[in-house]
Amino acid sequence: MSHHSKANTLSVLLSLIFTFMILTILILLIGKDPVEVYSLIYNDVFTSGYGIGQTLFKATPLIFIACGLAICFHASLFNIGAEGQLNAGSFVIALTAVQIESLPLILKLLICACAGFAAAGLVGLIPAVTKVKKGVSEVISTIMMNFVVLAVINYRMVDFFAVKSTLRTVSIGDDSLLGKASDLFPFFEGSSLNVSFIAALVVAALVYILIYKTTFGYKLRAVGFNETASRYIGVKVNKMILTSFFVGAGITALVGINYIFGYKGYYELGFSNNIGFTAIAVSLLAKNNPVGIIFSSILFAALDYGGLAVNQLIPKEVMLVVQGLIILSILSSDSIVQSYFKKRGLI
Amino acid sequence: MSKVEFKNISKRFGSFLANDDISFGISGNTVHCIVGENGAGKSTLMNILFGLMKPDSGEIIIADKPVVFSSPHEAITAKIGMVHQHFMLIDDFTVLENVILGDEPVKGLSLDLKAAKEKVDALIFQYKLDINSSEKVTDLSISMQQKVEILKLLYRDSEILIFDEPTAVLSPVEVSSFFKMITSFKESGKTVIVITHKLNEVREIADKVSVLRKGRLVYEADNVSGNIDINELSKAIIGGAELIKIRPKSNSNSMKKPLLRLVDVSLVRGKRKMLDGLSLELFNGEILGIAGVEGNGQSELADIVCGIEREFTGTVELPDERASIVPDDRLKKGMIKEFSIGENLVLKKDGNSLHRMSTLRKASEEVIAEYEVRAPGPDIKTGSLSGGNQQKVVIAREIASGRSVMIFSHPTRGVDINAEMFIHSEIVKERNKGKAILLISSDMEELLSLSDRLSVIYKGKIERTFDSNELYAESQMPEQQDHRKEMLINEIGKLMTGVSN
Ligand SMILES: Nc1ncnc2c1ncn2[C@@H]1O[C@H](COP(=O)(O)OP(=O)(O)OP(=O)(O)O)[C@@H](O)[C@H]1O
Ligand SMILES: [Mg+2]
Numbered sequence: 001m002s003h004h005s006k007a008n009t010l011s012v013l014l015s016l017i018f019t020f021m022i023l024t025i026l027i028l029l030i031g032k033d034p035v036e037v038y039s040l041i042y043n044d045v046f047t048s049g050y051g052i053g054q055t056l057f058k059a060t061p062l063i064f065i066a067c068g069l070a071i072c073f074h075a076s077l078f079n080i081g082a083e084g085q086l087n088a089g090s091f092v093i094a095l096t097a098v099q100i101e102s103l104p105l106i107l108k109l110l111i112c113a114c115a116g117f118a119a120a121g122l123v124g125l126i127p128a129v130t131k132v133k134k135g136v137s138e139v140i141s142t143i144m145m146n147f148v149v150l151a152v153i154n155y156r157m158v159d160f161f162a163v164k165s166t167l168r169t170v171s172i173g174d175d176s177l178l179g180k181a182s183d184l185f186p187f188f189e190g191s192s193l194n195v196s197f198i199a200a201l202v203v204a205a206l207v208y209i210l211i212y213k214t215t216f217g218y219k220l221r222a223v224g225f226n227e228t229a230s231r232y233i234g235v236k237v238n239k240m241i242l243t244s245f246f247v248g249a250g251i252t253a254l255v256g257i258n259y260i261f262g263y264k265g266y267y268e269l270g271f272s273n274n275i276g277f278t279a280i281a282v283s284l285l286a287k288n289n290p291v292g293i294i295f296s297s298i299l300f301a302a303l304d305y306g307g308l309a310v311n312q313l314i315p316k317e318v319m320l321v322v323q324g325l326i327i328l329s330i331l332s333s334d335s336i337v338q339s340y341f342k343k344r345g346l347i
Numbered sequence: 348m349s350k351v352e353f354k355n356i357s358k359r360f361g362s363f364l365a366n367d368d369i370s371f372g373i374s375g376n377t378v379h380c381i382v383g384e385n386g387a388g389k390s391t392l393m394n395i396l397f398g399l400m401k402p403d404s405g406e407i408i409i410a411d412k413p414v415v416f417s418s419p420h421e422a423i424t425a426k427i428g429m430v431h432q433h434f435m436l437i438d439d440f441t442v443l444e445n446v447i448l449g450d451e452p453v454k455g456l457s458l459d460l461k462a463a464k465e466k467v468d469a470l471i472f473q474y475k476l477d478i479n480s481s482e483k484v485t486d487l488s489i490s491m492q493q494k495v496e497i498l499k500l501l502y503r504d505s506e507i508l509i510f511d512e513p514t515a516v517l518s519p520v521e522v523s524s525f526f527k528m529i530t531s532f533k534e535s536g537k538t539v540i541v542i543t544h545k546l547n548e549v550r551e552i553a554d555k556v557s558v559l560r561k562g563r564l565v566y567e568a569d570n571v572s573g574n575i576d577i578n579e580l581s582k583a584i585i586g587g588a589e590l591i592k593i594r595p596k597s598n599s600n601s602m603k604k605p606l607l608r609l610v611d612v613s614l615v616r617g618k619r620k621m622l623d624g625l626s627l628e629l630f631n632g633e634i635l636g637i638a639g640v641e642g643n644g645q646s647e648l649a650d651i652v653c654g655i656e657r658e659f660t661g662t663v664e665l666p667d668e669r670a671s672i673v674p675d676d677r678l679k680k681g682m683i684k685e686f687s688i689g690e691n692l693v694l695k696k697d698g699n700s701l702h703r704m705s706t707l708r709k710a711s712e713e714v715i716a717e718y719e720v721r722a723p724g725p726d727i728k729t730g731s732l733s734g735g736n737q738q739k740v741v742i743a744r745e746i747a748s749g750r751s752v753m754i755f756s757h758p759t760r761g762v763d764i765n766a767e768m769f770i771h772s773e774i775v776k777e778r779n780k781g782k783a784i785l786l787i788s789s790d791m792e793e794l795l796s797l798s799d800r801l802s803v804i805y806k807g808k809i810e811r812t813f814d815s816n817e818l819y820a821e822s823q824m825p826e827q828q829d830h831r832k833e834m835l836i837n838e839i840g841k842l843m844t845g846v847s848n
Contacts, residue, residue, distance in 0.1 A: 213701050218693040222683045231655050232672055232680040233694045234748070 003341060008287050011337040015329035023322050032313050044309035045302050051309070053181060053191025055301045057263075060193075061086075061255035061272075062297035063200040065279035067207040068251030070288040074211055075244045076224040081127060081142030082252045083276030084149035089120030089253020091153050094260050094267030095161065097172040105176060109261060116253035123149055124249020125242065132238045138245075146276075157269060168268040178262045194262035196254075201294065203251065208290040220244055252276070281327045348411065350375035350538045351396065351507060356405035358391055360731070363723030365391045366402070367562035373555075378529060378539045380549045383559035383584055384763040385735025386721035389542045390432075392559070393509050397429040398422035409507075428500030429509040432734065432761060433678060434492050436484045443467055443480040446498045470501045474531055488642060490521040497528070508532060509540045512734070514548060515761040518640055518789050526552050544763050546577050558583045585765050603630040606783040607652065607670070607752050612661035614647050614807075621647040622659065623807035629752065634774065634784045636798030638791070640843050644807035645787045646675060649754050652785065670752035671745045675760070675787070677734075681741040684730025688714050688722070688740050691729055695748045714743045719769065735762040742770060746777060753777060756787040771797060791836055803842040810842045 027034045045051045065082050072079035093116035100108055127141035161169050181193040211217040222230045223240050231237050259271055282300050286292030300323060307319030349372030358366040365388045373379045381389050394400045396407060398416030406413050409425060416422045419429070436445050443460070446467050452459040467480050476494050484492060493513065500508055514522045529552055532539055543549060549556050550573050558566035558580065566583035568575055607629040614622040622644045629635050639645055650656035654669030674680035682691050689707030692714070711725035718739040722732055729740055738758070745753065755774060759767040774797060778784050788794050794801060795818070802812040818835070840846075 209701070213703075215693055215696045215699045215702065218686070218690060218702070222686070222694050225683050225685050226679070229680050229683055230694070232653065232674050233682070233691075233744075234669065234671065235694055 007337050007341045011333040012285065012287075012292075012330060014333040014337065015326060018329045018333065019322060019325045022325055023318070026318060026321065027314060030314050030318075037310050037313055040310050040313065041302075041306040045306050049185075049187035050190045051305065053188035053193040055298060055305050056181075056197050057191055057193040057258075058301035058304055059294075059297040060197045060200045060258045060262075061275055062279050062282050062300055063204055063294055064254040064258070065252045065276060066283040066286070066293045066297060067200075067204050067290050068248040069279055069283045070286075070290060070293060071207065071211065071220065071244050071248035071251070073283060073288045074217075074224050075220045075240060076227070077128075077131075077241060077244060077248075078139045079124065079127075079142050079245065079248060080139055080277075080280065081124065081145045081249070082279055083272060083274060084142075084146035085120040085123045085249040086252040086255050086276055087153055087272055088123045088149050089116035089250070090256030090259060090271070091169075091267050092116050092119035093253065093256035094169045094172065097176060097260065098170055101173055101176070108176065109257065112261070113254060113257055116256050117250035120253035121246040121250035124245040128242045128245035132241055154269065163266075166268075167270070168264075168266045171265045172260060174265065176261060177265060178257075180262075192263050194258070196258035196262045199254070199257065203254065204290040204294050207251070211288075211290065216243075252279075278323065281323055285326060285330055348375075349373055349408070350410060351540075352408040353392070353396075354406050354408060356392065356395060356402045356407070358388075358395060358400065358402050361723055364562050366395070368405070369559070369562075369564050370405075371557050371564055371567060373538060373540060375538050376533060376536055377554040378533055378541060378552050380553035380556040381540065381542045381559065382544065382546070382549060382556060382580070384721075385766050386733040387559040387763075388562040389559055390511055390733065393429065393511060393540070393542065396422070397427060397509060423503055423505070426504060426506040427509070428503060428505030428507070430493065430496040430500065430511065430513060432511045432515065434496055436492055436495055438485045439483065441481050441483055442478060442487075442495050442498070445484055445495055446480070446502050450503060467498060467502060470498060474501065474528060476528070489516045490518075490525070493517070493525075505537070507538045507540065509542075511542045512544065512761045513541060514543060514545065519791070522548070544761065544767075546580055546764075549580065550575050550577060556580065560584065560586055581764060584763070603632065605629065605664075606631050606666050607785070608662075608664040609648075609651075610662045612651065612659055612663060614644075614651065614656065614659040616647070621807050622651075624661070625804075625808055626661075627802060627809055627812075629783045629785060631751070631783050632778060632781045633799040634778050634786050634797050636794040636801040637785065637787045637804055638789075638794050638801060638839055638843060639804035641789060643804050643843075645804060646756070647807070648804070649674070649756050649785070649787060652752065652754055665752060667750050667752065669750070670754055670785075671748045671750040672754040673738075673741050673745050673756060673758050675756040677737050677741050678730075682729050682737065682744075685728055687711055687726050688720070688729055688743075689725065691740065692744055692747065695744060714740060718743045719766075735766045738762050738770070739766060742773060746773065751781075752783045752785070754785045754787065757789065758786070759788075759790065759793060791839070795832065795835070801839070803839055805843060805845050810845075813839075 024034045027037050045055055065086060069079055069082055093112045096112045096115040097108060100111060103111070123145060127136070127138045127145055130136040130141050131138050157167065157169070163170055178194045178196065180188075181197070182188040182191065211220065219230070219235045219240055222233070222235055223237055227237055255272070255275070256267070260267055264271075278300060282296045283293060285296040303319045303322055307316035310316070351373040353369050353371055356366050356369045357364070369392060381392070383389050391400065395402050398419045398421050401417070406415070408414070414425060416425070437448070440448070443464055447463045452463050454462070464480060470476070471478055471480060476498065478491055478494050478498075484495060487495065493516070514525060517525060529539055529541070541552065550570060553570045553575070555567065555569050556575065557564060560583070566580070568580065605628045610626050612622055612625045613620065625644065625648065627635070637645055637648070647656060649672060651659055651663060652665070652670045653672040678684060683694070687707065689710035692710050693702055693707070708725045714720060715722050715725065720732070720736045720739050722736060729737055732740065738761070742758065758770050758774065762770065771793070774784060774786070786794065786797055798818065800812055800814050801818060803810045813835075
């Protein structure tokens, strides 16, 4: 292991330990027994097939979105617009699926994924264009795009697509649904875990290769490290900004496959529940490394599901506090570990 | 008695020995020069003295007391100050704010700016720094910024002043005023340590010089009123190695065609007109030197030709999409310092393909071998290479990219003699292959020994172009040539400063 990855692993471990300590103190302050809470979480999340299944199911969209965001983050593009991008993508997936209902499932999936990818990608492309052309900060424009996209979907839904007196689209039909894990492994009985989880792992592997092994990835990271030098070396920086936004945003649409084809069978307003923002933290925790993202997604999903499990003892919002703490502590432990390694000339 | 004493200092990076059992003393109240090839370990040794790195073994003794610094802050408290080759200033702050940053005088709860300004202005006056403490750093030239760095040290009453290649970024006039400053520091009782590659500077300012080679102290000499033996010194620096001799000029009068043509190009940045109707032509197989005082449009010219700056008026004709460039600031513009050599080379590739560790490593190894880069291994991040070796990597990459027009902007800044010769011969090799080369430099020797034609730029315009028979006369006697060269430099100097009109 290189010193760099040693430093990274060390700082992640430190911050997890720190978070764990604070969480313990919090539980004590609430007046509950930490041992009881932790054993409840452990039993619920890690020992039952249902718990593990639900955790992986909840991790699936996080992996998709965080991998998309990681592409942008590696180019130092702070894309805060995943929420809008993934909603646009999922909405289009639901609408497309209904239009091509008679096609075989595999073809339908492919077409829907492409359509969703394009829709989310285009939403991501808008802030990229304003950045390249006019120097508008992508932080602001991506946040604003979230509102715009959700407002547009709202309006189209209510007027055209929604099933009467609901906030969802018509169902894509039961025979379109993806196989559940429990069909093959009864162990997962009752959980919604489905094939999309495997797809998420494949996407993570592909994004890993894209970022770390391809010409595109090297240029992407070069822009992130030093935009000026990249220009002098001859990297087409503007093109990189546009493509990384398009591809990164496009990938977030794949959560729609998990939700619509793997779970509900329709698009529903508000389904994303701010997961586009959670994914930012997931990606940061993993240092924007897609392999790390798999683990941090599972961790965040476990916290999320664990929050439900312990809701009877402590408010599940405590788990939100934990997610926040992880981010804060990773940022600080990062600089501590980095300077420790630097002083010793190790990195 | 020594003011500073290094005792058996060793420092490893991985398996690479950057400082190898170095011991020597620096007497108080002197100017001590440290010279040596790129990668010899000079900066490393100074970084250790300044508390930026810890030695693996050995100790530092200051005024007879062993000290251990674990941060620059502790070194500063011990009255040691260092000006790095790359300045560390905040552009949007004024001179005063930059100077007091980290050591602000307070009155009650608020900043006592008035007292600080008085102290800073007194220092400016005492050492004749000729700088306005309320000006913003963005508006300052490089040499002025250097003075701000120096003020930072003086403000903290540093007694030991370390300069890492201070003259690399200065023009000849600025160098001599810098030397006056150094002398006045010495006269006021301070100890000055200067890292440099220029041996005539050593002769001019040093009381004593230490030579490092491959991490070891190999030679020391005193310099009493300029009597130091420069030949001995350069032999010590390069060891047994032969200096590569500069090749003769190309005289192929084969069909020349212009590869680069600029017509009436103007460029405004902010409120300033940086280029003002500049026109020039550059032919295949020639080196066109651009002489000028820094800030007269050279970097803008380079930016336009390499396609980074597009907001200009006038026409630019180029055979390729852009020219390749070896930029003036290798850290900020020349490379991705988080990447290895091989990874930096990937950035030149078109299209998209997969890159394996082993092929990248091989690419690094090739550059290391072909360009004699001193590096501990093929995986090292380019940011950890020494300055001169970084420059070789940038040059290797740009040459490999195979564009027909190349810009070299201050290509040998902060580069040792051996590497300088090497880089010069690479430039000439490219010229002889038929490339068109634009050489921007403030080093007159470099310009005169490489240029086939030489243009002088002043206020964004080409003042005059000397063609090759004005620059070189074949059949003259050596002393006539020297005389001629002196006249030429005189003439160019006048054009550069706008005195001639
Ligand atoms: N942080 C680091 N990690 C690994 N190697 C390093 C590091 N810093 C320096 N080195 C290596 O140590 C050697 C000495 O470097 P140093 O910067 O001291 O050279 P230098 O004498 O200042 O050269 P130059 O004149 O080019 O600035 C170089 O080969 C460099 O690659
Ligand atoms: Mg150095």
